[in-house]
Amino acid sequence: xxxxxxxxxxxxxxxxxxxxxxxxxxxxxxxxxxxxxxxxxxxxxxxxxxxxxxxxxxxxxxxx
Numbered sequence: 001x002x003x004x005x006x007x008x009x010x011x012x013x014x015x016x017x018x019x020x021x022x023x024x025x026x027x028x029x030x031x032x033x034x035x036x037x038x039x040x041x042x043x044x045x046x047x048x049x050x051x052x053x054x055x056x057x058x059x060x061x062x063x064x
Contacts (some may be wrong), residue, residue: 001026001029001030001038002022002026002042002045003053004024004026005022005025005026005029005031006022008040009021009022010024011024011052018053019049019050019053020046020049020050022045022046022049023042023043023045023046025044026045027042046056051053
């Protein structure tokens with residue numbers, strides 16, 4: 001689901017997108033009965049992406 005959401009965003013925004021947009025799109029694509037089973041995994045993937053984004057922003061001297 002994560003990779004599918006990334007692929008979708010790459011097609012829609014070929015110039016780039018915020019990695020933190022992947023999680024919500026992946027979540028929306030799930031059937032409601034699957035959401036409880038993957039919530040922890042999706043949150044972890046989002047958290048890792050957010051930490052990477054924050055580190056890149058701090059390295060370049062930009063504000064979040």
